[in-house]
Amino acid sequence: MSGQSHRKFESMDAPADAPRSIGDLAVATGTKAETIRWYERVGLLPAPARQGRGNYRTYGKEHLDRLSFLRRARDLGFNLEQVRALLDLADQKDQDCAAVSVIARAHLDAIERKLADLTVLREELRRVVGQCQHGRIDECRIIEALAPGMKEARQSGRRSARRG
């Protein structure tokens, strides 16, 4: 599973929570080393010890767990502000989980709004794309649909929202 040969923190019995290099952690979590360092810089991962002669970062199981949590939350589309809040909450084990639920539901709502927006957009685009008859550009319905009033305004004054 993990690297052999000349990897730094390779212990022979490999107790699964043995110290890891940043490269090991990267492989284990599917995260680039640069991203892991960046998470550290912005305070999402605690700075690990530096043990080797070469000032290398040395990670333990707590880092692996925290980074795995972070990445899974990112995969679910939570932004880093939300992830930060979730990580903080996950540490307060005896608190009520209401705040967790609030964050997750807010994110779900946002996704549903985005889905609704995209669905509208898809229909509009399908209509536009479907009208192209593949002729000259000055007769192309796609271009016409984008140029309201360049020949004649064909559509009523609709106006979509764009990020807001």
Next chain:
Amino acid sequence: MSGQSHRKFESMDAPADAPRSIGDLAVATGTKAETIRWYERVGLLPAPARQGRGNYRTYGKEHLDRLSFLRRARDLGFNLEQVRALLDLADQKDQDCAAVSVIARAHLDAIERKLADLTVLREELRRVVGQCQHGRIDECRIIEALAPGMKEARQSGRRSARRG
């Protein structure tokens, strides 16, 4: 419709293609003045004449048309690289519109992929959110779902794509 009183390029008969200030163009297209200047800087809008004493930009109908086209394309989700290509194509009136169609279809495909991804995400999030029983955080199913292996690995090794 447009400004009265002390607006700069206000003509009394207002022939609809009269020169406009950047503010007029902003109102007419629902674009902030800063954004219009930025489109100029990155070459999406031609630099207009500067006629007034105050070095102010003076726009004509061609700018209004081009900016309207641009904004409508943006509202449909085309990115600026695509908009740039579409604007270039729209000027070549006697060419075949195949390239236009290619761009539009590629964008539609991208939207459909995004929709598919988001739909999967929504289902996953709904499942996660729906399992929270509102108790203590160390029993919360949302936190558990985010922390694979922190107690026990519950899910099989799936891995989503994220921007790629």
Next chain:
DNA sequence: CTTGACCTTGTAGTTACTACAGGGCGTATC
């Protein structure tokens, strides 16, 4: 001793804008 994989730091680039800061111009009002 050299090679090569790995690590370190720091900086700049990506997308499509948005938000100032600091100042000029033109009209209206006191």
Next chain:
DNA sequence: GATACGCCCTGTAGTAACTACAAGGTCAAG
């Protein structure tokens, strides 16, 4: 005339979440 107000100008920096170098240090193997 002085002041206020609204619009315009340039230029810089910030946003989200990384990614891509550049320039160099360390370590084990051949």
